[in-house]
Every structure is written in structure tokens, then in C-alpha cells.
Amino acid sequence: MIENLVIVESPAKAKTIEKFLGKDFRVISSFGHIRDLAKKNLGINIGKDFEPDYEIPKEKVKVVNELRKAASEAKNIWIASDEDREGEAIAWHLAGVLKLDLDTTKRIVFHEITKDAISTAIENPRRIDMNLVNSQQARRILDRLVGFEISPVLWKKVQPALSAGRVQSVAVKLIVEREREIFSFKAESSYRVTAVFRIDTNTASAVLRAEASKRFPDEKEAHKFLELCSYAGYTVSGITVKPGTRSPAPPFTTSTLQQEAFRKLGFSVAQTMTVAQKLYEAGKITYMRTDSTNLSKLALAKSREVIMSEFGEKYSKTRQFKTKTAGAQEAHEAIRPAYLDNSTITGNQNEKKLYDLIWKRTIASQMADAQVEKTTISIDMNNSPVIFNATGEVIKFDGFLKVYMESSDQENADDEKAVIPPVKKGMPLYYNSITASQKYTSPPPRYTEASLVKKLEELGIGRPSTYAPTISTIQNRGYVSREDRPGEKRSLKILSLEKGKVTSTSKSELAGKEKSKLFPQDIGMIVNDFLMENFSVIVDYNFTAEVEEQFDEIALGKLKWTGMLHNFYVPFHTTVEKTLEKKDRKTGVRVLGNHPETGEPVTVRMGRFGPVAQIGNTDNDNKPRFASLAKNQLLETITLEEALNLFRLPRSLGKNDSDEMVVGIGKFGPYIRFKGKFFSLKKGVDDPYTLTMERAFEIINEKNEDDKKKVISDFGDIRVLNGRYGPYLTKDKQNYRLPKGTDAEKLTKEDCNKIIEKNDKSKKSS
């Protein structure tokens, strides 16, 4: 018999807490939720006032059995799930599954894992809060209703295996709408004039960089202005010096960690969470799924200590940040190092990098503001009302900047930090050069995984534990795709004035170059439009906020949860029924025009195997012709010309020894087919429309050379190959891993057979 059993959600937390509690306490974890709505069917009895049908999922049976056993052996049971809506529901499900009395079951919570906090919690148990539990049930059931009633409508009206949900559908909508803003964006250019002045006639003297207060709409105007500049007199007309401060960013939450790890380390959202999980399990950081910027008193004190000894008193400023995020539940601390005096850790490269980021962010948040001095100098022209402005910023005291500076999403922020030379009001200046450069306006930026998480968080949609999975879901469904784009070269005009003469040159820049951005796919746009047409309420950006308000009321006992669900469900279900009655399917069809020779209609739409272009109709005597769209073409934007081009492939390059060589574009990009084998074209080098036979042979030979290097040994039916994860065995299209420490070069055929035999056996037995 154990005196006391404490149940928490996370096993890592259980381990830590057990240490604080001593031998009278046993601490085990539930690994999150232990019960959920039935997997099959809706799992809700709508006619019986939305009665939920809960079951223990297959993968939870083992944990639940262990919990039951432990509970039967304990005198007192303390349920210490997290202090939020979900945690309260977990507590209630635990009580139900373990057959505990709701009136006597001790519910405790702690906000930080310290001895004090835990002892205080143990001294102040309460009962399970049924209002909070009911608000969770309402949340859970509403999400199930939305997801499981709309998704089948999509299967009927759009395509099988699609999905819709309160969170994912809004995420897709954000990306689709942003893409359309980018389509309709027209870049405009103007001329930005910058000057390099010197402070006296001596050409070697100090320089001052300044920008004209006005931009010029075209080359002609810019040219006219530069001519004016060539014989203008320049005078320093004003100097303002403004002191300012900069403050550190708050400690990390899940969302801000994902953003910064992407900006500074290039991690995907999922990668950040995997690495953070590792750090958490190793006891190196606090919990990584949190919406709170709060630091424990202990962490504040420790940070101060570290800062005092590393940087000195004047760098320290203890701060507690208020969490501003909508709907934050703050069941945990901010993400911070478990031991702040460890500025580095052992681990792999990614773990070290992420830890370093977390350490710096946490420490910086407890450091003094940076003191800056911003100087603005205005320069008058004696023949034009245009003013030049030079700005410079000097850091007077670095404060937190000594450790850490948050990055921004702005990609090409022109921040030329200039040093301002000593100038006085009324002083004449002389130009070295004045340059008018053509600048294009940029469309709004596409979302990255991390900036999408930021946006969702701002809208109060999704939770720290679901950001990464949501981003994965919308990619797995094919709604959006994370891609790079090379961009297109664009020429920029530059006019320069030097020694009284204006010369014109040009340079090129890449417009629309993208790295790791989220692009909507056809099916994502079709589903989005379908939802906008039929379920505008659900995909409204305010939908979550509105239902969250009601969940809050339920939690406060001011609203009945079944009533709330009823009010939502009745009109919602009517919409579902009405939508199902509609006859037409949504295919995203567009008529692009007619074939220039045959006059047949050319259309694009979503077909059985993806987006397809079609020439002609089925009701005609002639069979229609089909061609799949290329990877980066969209139904919404493809032109007639581009569509017609698709029918030029596959094409024959001619025959070689009676074997035909064919070039086409397949699922994995452009390819050459020759003697029944496929060879990929080189990305960005070869074009399938213009490829010659000669070049094709070069590609084929190169591929054959590479394949030779891939083979370590060839025993006929068994081969030892070099793969992505190192050497491996292959036989009959089956691949086998090599045992650790095997020298692949020295394997004999007998060795290989043994490995295969052993592997097959272990597969059968499992």
C-alpha cells in the first residue's frame, strides 16, 4: 500500500515532482487525455442532449490499466493535471475511469515545479470544477461536430479523404487569401534618391549618407531632379538628437519559440518541437507547450544572479511579462532553461543551438533596456524644396542587446546603420554622389510555417500543442505546400550624379524569390471556396473567438453547455443538409478559350488524378485530350497559352538503335525515358521543350556513372547499396538494414543472406 498517489499529465513532470515529495508519495502520469469521443461514427448522441460517447482509445489501454492498478494500491489519490480547461477534463475522466468519488477526490494544481509550489498545492486541495469540465466538453463536441459533419460533405461534393475543421480550415483560408492578394498585386516603381555628402571641399573628408524626402515617379522626373542637384547648394538646416530606449522581448512561448527558431536557425515548426521535447525530457528546459510568458520566482532570482555575475548590476532588471495572447490559459511557465546557470549544454548540434536561443532569450528578458540616441540631420537645397535626411543611431548603453536581439519577419529591411560625422547647423555640404534607384513596391509576404502560427495565435485559433500538427495536417491533405521559388530577374534603372554628370546604368534583382514559404494548392483553393460559399460562419476569422467567449461563460457557470451546443448545432446542421442537397460538384473548372486551330474548347479543372487541362468535350465524336498541369501551375491562374503548351509533352527526341527516346513531365518533374528507364532532367538547367538528343545522352551517362558509385557490392540478386541513411541491403525489392558496426565493404554473399534471414524472422515474430 502506498500512502499517496499523485497523477500528472507528463512523465517527465512526474519524475521531477517525485523527487520533491519524498517516499510517502508516488507520482505517475496519464500521458495526456485518457478518454475521448468514440472514434467510429460521431460519438455524440444528439437526440439525448448531445450526450457524449466516451471510450478509452486502443493506445491508452495500457496506461489506463497501470493507472487503475496504482490507484487500487493507494490510500489517497491526488489529481494534479494542468490548471486549464483540458487539464480539468483530464482530471474528471481520470476520476470516472478510476471510479473515484467526485466529492472527495483531491484536485491540486501547481504553476511551477518547485518544492514550495508543490507543498502549497498539497496543502490546498479543491474539488474538480464541473463548470470547467463542461466548457471542455462543449469545446470537444463542437469541434467533433464541425469536423465530422463538414468533412463528409467534402467527400461527396469535392473529393474523398478531405477534411475541414475549426482550426485547419482557417489556416488554409489565410494562405489562400494571401495568395490572391499577391495575384492581384501590381508592383509599381518609383525612384528613391540617396546622396553621399562630404563635410568640406576636401574629397577625402568624412561622409554623410542621406535620403531625399521625396520619391520620383519615373525616370524623367528623377533625371530632372538630379540635374537640379548637380548645381544646388547644400546646407545643414537642422540637427535633432533624440534619446530612446529599447526593451527586450518576453521569454519564449511555443509560438514565439517556433518563430525565432525558424528565423534564426531555419527550423521547421515540427523540428523545433522535436528538439524542444528532447531538451525537456533531458530536464534541460521547462515545458515546451505553453502560452505563458511567466517566469517563476526562482527563475527570476536565478536570472538576476547570473546577470549580476556575468555582466554586473547595471545590466540587471527583473521583469515579469503579462501574457497578451487571446485565450491564453497559462497552465505552465514560459519556456526557459531549467538551470539558468548553464549557458551551454551537452547534446547534438540542434539541441545546443535551440538551448542557446532559449537561454539568451530568457536572460535578455531580465536585463536592462538598451539606451540609444537617434540623430536626424536635415539638409536643405537652395534650389528645391526637397530636403535630404540623414539618420543615425548610436547605442549609448547596450543593456540586453549584449545577449540577444529578436529577429523580424521583414526580409529586406534597409537598415544601413550609419555613423554620423560631426556637423553643425548652417554648415555647407558638398555631394560626392547622388543616386536615384528604381524601387518596386512588394506584395504582402507569403506565410512561413512560423508566421502562420503567429497569425493563428493572434486570432486565438489553435493551442500550443496543436500548432505543429495543424501545419502538418494542411500539408498532408495537399491543401498547401512548403516550397522555394527561384524568383524572376527584374531590371532596375539607376541614375547617378557624379562630378556634375548624370549617367544611367541598370542592375538586376530577383523578384518573388521565396524560401520555405507556404503556397496554396488547387485542392486547397477549391475546398476553401467551397467552405466560404457554404460554411462562411465556420471559417470566419472571429468564429473561434465567439465560441471561446461562450466556453468562458460555461466555465463561469453562467451558461449551460448543452444549450450552447443546441444553439450552435440547429442552424449548422441545416446548412449541412442544404449543402448536401446541392447537385453540382466543385471542381474549380475554368474555360480558358478555344484551341486556335480546331476551335475546340480548352478547360482546366480538378480531375480524378489531380489538376488537368482538357481540349474538346466528351459529347463530341472526337475523344477529348488530357494533360496534367505542372507542379507550380494553378487552375486559377493558368493561361490558355500555358495550357496548350502542356500538350506538347511527352515528345519524341528521335530514335537510337530503334529505341525511342521520349521526354516528358511526370509526377517528379521533367524526365527522359529511354530503353524503359527514367532519367530526371537537371533542375533549372534543362528545359523539356527544347532538350536535344545530344544533351539527353549526357544526362543519361551522368546518371549511370552515379549509379555505379551507389553500388558497393553486387551479388546478383542481392546488392549492397549506399543510401540516404548509409549502406543497406536489397533483395527482391525488399530493403534491409545492416546491424550496427557492420563494414559494408567487407560483406560477403553469405553475410548478406544471414542478415536477410535474421530480419525476415524477426518480422514474422512481431
Next chain:
DNA sequence: CAGTGAGCGAGCTTCCGCTTGACTT
């Protein structure tokens, strides 16, 4: 791994939010 687009139809797909592993060809 690189094509496919006739039509019928059984049986399947799906949500969000808590938690970790198991598994990488």
C-alpha cells in the same frame, strides 16, 4: 516512382487538444 481522365460502387476517409514513442529506404 514518371502512363492514367468510361462507369459502377463497397468500404474507407474526417475534428481539436492533451501526452509520448516507434519508425524511418
